[in-house]
Amino acid sequence: MAIVEMIMPKMGESVAEATVLKWLKNVGDKVEADESILEIATDKVDSDIPSPSAGILTKRLFEEGQVVQVGSVIALIDSEAKAGTPSANATPAPQPEKQQAAEQPKVEAKEVKEEKKEPETKTEERKAPDAKPAPPSPPATSAPIPTHSGDRFYSPLIKNISKQENVSVEELDKIQGTGNEGRVTKNDLLNYVSNKAKQPSAPSPKAEEKPSPAPVSTPEPASKPAVSISGEYEIVEMDRMRKLIADHMVMSKRVSPHVTSYVELDVTNMVLWREKNKEAFEKREKEKITYTPIFIEAIAKALKDFPMVNVSVDGTNIIVKKDINIGMATALPSGNLIVPVIKKADTLNLLGLTKAVNNLANKARNNKLSPDDIQGGTFTVTNVGTFGNTMGSPIINQPQVAIMATGAIKKKPAVIETPQGDFIGIRHMMFLSLSYDHRVVDGALGGSFMRRVADYLEQFDIKRTI
Secondary structure (H helix, E strand, O other), rough: OOOEEEEEEOOOOOOOOEEEEEEEOOOOOEEEOOOEEEEEEEOOOOOEEOOOEEEEEEEOOOOOOOEEEEEOEEEEEEEEOOOOOOOOOOOOOOOHHHHHHHHHHHHHHHHHHHOOHHHHHHHHHOOOOOOHHHHHHOOHHOOOOOOOEEEOOOHHHHHHHHHHOOOOHHHHHHHOOOHHHHHHHHHHEEEEEEHHHHOOOOHHHHHHHOOOOOOOOOOOOOOOOOOOOOOOOOOOOOOHHHHHHHHHHHHHHHHOEEEEEEEEEEEEHHEEEHHHHHHHHHHHHOOOOOOOOHOOOOHHHHHHHOOOHHHHEEOEEEEEEEOOOEOOOOOOOOOOOOOOOOOOOOOOOOOHHHHHHHHHHHHHHOOOOOHHHHHHEEEEEEEEHHOOOOOOOOOOOOOOEEEEEOOOEEEEEEEEOOOOEEEEEEEEEEEEEEEEEEEOOOHHHHHHHHHHHHHHHHHOOOOOOO
């Protein structure tokens, strides 16, 4: 018998855990190499996990809905077993009350061996009639910390520390997290425990049974805003992705001091060029050319001119990115947004950018994006003009420091300057909006960068070939 461990793979940078959405195979089922065994969801994208080997699925170590850390063993496969003859070690998926065992699958084999020695321990206890049975350990008597409380996830490490330090789930919910999307980290919890120990009037478990007025210095949790309900109404629960988006947006506004600048520009040459070439391009390339790749081309050029906009922040350090990876906010059929990324956009010509934009947009609409498709972005562009909006003030896509919104293109009367004099003409005008992180991007840098993007678009060569 050859047991192969199925490991939760790394789904991209900053992704440390995933939630099991659905098992596609049951214990005892035959699986082929690279055949999908389960569906998972991260805070970035949903994905299938393939089998690393052909054989029989002998054990599932996590239930649907549980959170799995990257690198954890999630299933065992007997690569030598035949269909219909499951391995002797095959066991059903762990039940919720055995969650702690599922969270530490690598030590399970050791625990089984220790259980076999249990009769010897009991024999030794009988030799000492005065010995009293040891009291049950705290984890067995105290309520386990759930994987998540409300919409907030807690890793197995956080739950184990909480049990050891007698930190309740109510206390966990009040801790201000500094991790990804505001999640509680090990340091956050240890700092809380340390500060709690220093408080002389810390309530004892008995005191909790008879609540007393909280000290004046203890901050009260922020109250929820009043809900306005009148007439007929319907309550719609947020889906999983909308909850993640909401958490990400709140975290971004909390982390980055946002400043938004605007500029109006004349894109008449760009519009006339596209109108002139779009039919021939579609006939030749079998796909459409939109304004998005033109915007991305101008942004990539400007980022090369102003590399300090192509950065991220790590504490008091500024990380300057050498690659220019531009994400484009894309609407999904569900109404939610996702941001696929064009890697090294500055190395692609307009034709390459067009194909990349169309490919990622199609994959997004058909829920075919891979984790790699949405990783590594250094700057984001969102086209609010698609919905007829003139301008917007977008929220920064962390850990980036800037995001640009492109508004609707509209015909307007404008002053045209020529060597022979100024005159009024009908021009195609639009607004660009740039939100940037004022910790590292000052008004001069942000304004200069946005003006450079506008210059590239206004100076578009109407005789250009593609």
